[in-house]
Amino acid sequence: MSKIAKRLLLGLLTPAAAIADRLESWHRLWAHARLKAALDSALDPSVVVLGTPELHGSRNIHLGRDLFLYPGLYLETQERGRIEIGDGVVLSRGVHIVSYASVILEDGVMVGEYTSIRDANHRIAAGRSVRDTGHDAEPVRIGRNAWIGRGAVILRGVTIGEAAVVGANAVVTRDVPAGAVVAGVPARSIERKRAG
Secondary structure, three states: OOHHHHHHHHHHHHHHHHHHHHHHHHHHHHHHHHHHHHOOOOOOOOOEEOOOOEEEEOOOEEEOOOOEEOOOOEEEEOOOOOEEEOOOOEEOOOOEEEEOOOEEEOOOOEEOOOOEEEOEEEOOOOOOOHHHOOEEEOOEEEOOOOEEOOOOEEOOOOEEOOOOEEOOOOEEOOOEOOOOEEEOOOOEEOOOOOOO
């Protein structure tokens, strides 16, 4: 493409891009309104919704204030399951949360892209399809200001303590103490390198 053609195209496209930027705030408002209409509980105006979350099941979901919800969020509650999200939580693109018992994210939790948090596992029974065997569920709780890295998997019955860090792609199968840093499959404690 010649420099002249590129300059002409940019001259034509720049005003359209400016209009698209102005429409982005309307898109966020629309996504917020759609989420609010889909929930049985209140949705605070302080919640930033960058794309309408996909909701499934009973929709027993309670959201706090000052949340930042990226596109591609998947929230599902089945049976007696509930999802409770505290204030100031960030749920990055593609996060999946599925609850048959309860999943609680306390205030200030940050969850990286494509993380999966599930409080139930399928049962396995000889001669039966996994699809038809039901689930074993235990609550999951993630403490205040914990940071969950990209692609982590948090499984049933796990409690992650306040200000803990879960490394990218870790699979968390047991409790993580407050302030701990864990990584790996299965997730294990690692030491932080000290400056110095």
